[in-house]
Structures are given as structure tokens and as C-alpha cells.
Amino acid sequence: MATVHQIAQYDTVELIEPIDAAPAGARGGVLEFLEGGSIVEIEIMQPDLDGLDRIVYAPLAKLRRVP
16 A cells, blocks of 8 residues: 655655746755645755745645655
8 A cells, every 4th residue: 555645844845847947856845835735835956046946836736745
């Protein structure tokens, strides 16, 4: 049986699709949940992005938790 891990604040996540300036595969930390938990505010740490491009907002469906 598969174990499902919920994404929580401060988890490291990976984008499974590009979001704004962040490419698919970009990784970052979860800062906050918005819109009842369906949208996640993420600070992208890899790859290195400039300035405001480091903060992206992604739906949960476009993220996977990185152990």
C-alpha cells in the first residue's frame, strides 16, 4: 500500500510543471498556503532565480514533496 505525504509549511517541494519564471524541476520551500490551502506560496532555491522571481504561487496539483 502506498503512503501519501501531505505537503506542509516548510516542506521542500518540486515543481512538476513550469510556473512563471521557475522551470519544471525547480525546488523550494513552502512559505504559506492561500485560498483555503489550494495555492502554495513557494520560495524557489534551485535553480538560482533573481529577485521577485524566487517567489511563486502554484496549485497543489503542480507540486510534489521532496523527501
